[in-house]
Amino acid sequence: MKPVRQVFFVSDRTGITAESMGLALLNQFDNIEFKRATYPFVDTEAKAKEIVALINTAASKCEARPLVFSSIVDENVRKLIKTSAGMHMSFYDAFIGELEDELATEANHSIGRTHGMHDTERYDKRMEAINFALNHDDGITDRELQKADVILMGVSRSGKTPTCLYLALQYGIRAANYPLIPEDLESSELPRMLQPFRQKLYGLTIEADRLHHIRSERRPDSRYASRDNCRREISTAEEMFRRFNIPFTNTTHKSIEELAASIMLAAKLQRRF
Amino acid sequence: MKPVRQVFFVSDRTGITAESMGLALLNQFDNIEFKRATYPFVDTEAKAKEIVALINTAASKCEARPLVFSSIVDENVRKLIKTSAGMHMSFYDAFIGELEDELATEANHSIGRTHGMHDTERYDKRMEAINFALNHDDGITDRELQKADVILMGVSRSGKTPTCLYLALQYGIRAANYPLIPEDLESSELPRMLQPFRQKLYGLTIEADRLHHIRSERRPDSRYASRDNCRREISTAEEMFRRFNIPFTNTTHKSIEELAASIMLAAKLQRRF
Known part of the structure; x- marks a missing residue:
């Protein structure tokens, strides 16, 4: 059995940055089991004291x-947290002093900026992209393809929808979703609707066993979900990508974050906010 | 005019962690304009050299x-990047040594773990939550409400859909979406369908001017979008939240990340992966 270590992510805002940095570090230690808990919105000394008590209780119950x-931006809150019995890693402490020196200016030490929505512009761009992804999911019009930043194409259940949504939320990218249906796959042409937009196309593919598993959850024992049909659809789709020089990636062993970042890079897309 | 500073986010994976940490720090400096560029998947010495050249070119063109x-996990790649003429902030350098000491074990220095999909379990949970959010968007069945982790209710365009999607993607939470339509608002009762699930309800509200703006984009000059109607719908919805002790939050000045984290905290939800 692996040794267990408690981990606290403490933030004065959402906790997403602390989690993201902490997990990147913890993922480097395979042989320890980490029990994680996140405490967002710790933005007063009173709340900080509660968290200190929680950390101290955890410390008293464990060997390590x-x-x-x-x-945490506020220095007083940060100092309070550091009075606890944990081992502390604060990226503000690590970098903010250096940055102040480099920029020859003082940090404003005010919270709520990180993921805060300063202007509604950012929110609007994001919503536009989300609505774009939702309206175009599995049903697409020519007029709208023109507005797309990128068009993801692939067989049913190859990962297009979550990738489109993530591109919208994380980068404000308008990603359209074109499902390759059996008629598309029977033809040796690129689907007519896509022909004017070849430079925006990006293909997703997937391993047949994985696709079989995913489709079986939806429609068990169907022809649609059968291993043979999955294999055939995938190999025809990949042929199409190769024939028309459409860049494509295999989604099987990639997270949604990795897919989205790969597509941003390959399609030379710039985030919209 | 604000002074301008170039910023490079360099990562061997998606760049999301480097961006998240960097932006949290940069947001502390209002009086400087940062020109950002992200370079993901820098995982070989050859790619690192390209980035060094880019940083050096930028350095030679700017005063600062x-x-x-x-x-970046790989030490050689990291060291190469640090030979460039930029000012370097690497959270691996800042923390990995301390962590190795504390955990009395060496980091495995292998990349691809951070957002990597190790088991398909994580992907499946995420997809399940996304499908849940999509299937239930603006049309919901009783049987499915039972499966929801949380049910977001609010007037049309108050921010339910993006929040549900973000809860699904970031936390694997199954968030259902219940739009309060005019008939719901005319009644003094809680909508019948929601009555068995009072402990799962969470309300979203919004400022009338903002709602008017958002609805006008969709249906300009409609009764639906009119300031008066927006004001009336909102105040009735808020009365309902108060009458039935439903916790609620105003979405107007919050980002989607903040809304999602607030709901996780208020509804005592645990992430599903």
Whole structure:
């Protein structure tokens, strides 16, 4: 059995940055089991004291002290958290002093900026992209393809929908979704609707066993989900990608974040906010 | 005019962690304009050399050296990046040594773990939550409400859909979406369908001017979008939340990340992966 270590992510905002940095580090240690808990919106000394008590309780119950990853702007709150019995890693402490020196200016030490929506512009761009992904999911019009930043094409259940949504949320990218249906796959042409937009196309493919598994959850024992049909659809789709020089990637062993970042890079897309 | 500073986010994976940490720090400096560029998948020495050249070119063109936030596991790649003329902030350098000491074990220094999909379990949970959010968007069945982790209710365009999607993607939470339509608002009762699930309800509200703006984009000059109607719908919805003790939050000045994290906290939800 692996040794267990408690981990606290403490933030004065959402906790997403502290989690993201902490997990990147913890993923480097395979042989330890980490028990994680996130405490967002710790933005007053009173709340900080509650968290200190929680960390101290955890510390008293375990042999090894807890790890504490924090993202806290207010110095007093940060200092309070550091009085706890955990091991503290604060990227503000690590970098903000250096940055102040480099930029020859003082940090404003005000919270709520990180993921805060300063202007509604950012929100609007994001919503536009989300609505784009939702309206175009599995049903697409020519007029709208013109507005797309990128068009993801692939067989049913190859991962287009979550990737489109992630591109919208994370980068404000308008990603359209073109499902390759059996008629498309029978033809040796690129689907007519896509022909004017070849430079926007990006293909998704997937391993046949994985596709069989995913489709079987939806429609068990169907022809649609059968291993043979999955294999055939995938190999025809990949042929199409190769024939028309459409860049494509295999989604089987990639996370949605990795797919989205790969597509941003390959399609030379710039985030919209 | 604000002084301008170039910023490079360099990562061997998606760049999301480097961006997230870097932006949290940069948001502390209002009086400087940052020109950002992200370079994901920098995982070989050859790619690192290309980035070094880019940073050096930027440095030679500006008075102030570029800032470089990096998230790179491989020591050789990391060292190469640090030979560039930028100012370097690497959270691996800042913390991995301390962590190795604390955990009395060596980091495995292998990449691809951070957002990597190790088991398909994580992907499946995420997809399940996304499909849940999509299937239930603006049309919901009783049987499915039972499966929801949380049910977001609010007037049309109050921010339910993006919040549900973000809860699904970031936390694997199954969030259902219940739009309060005019008939719901005319009644003094809680909508019948929601009555068995009072402990799962969470309300979203919004400022009338903002709602008017959002609805006008969709249906300009309609009764639906009119300021008066927006005001009336919102105040009735808020009365309902108060009458039935439903926790609620105003989405107007919050980002989707903040909304999602607030709901996780208020509804005591645990992430599903």
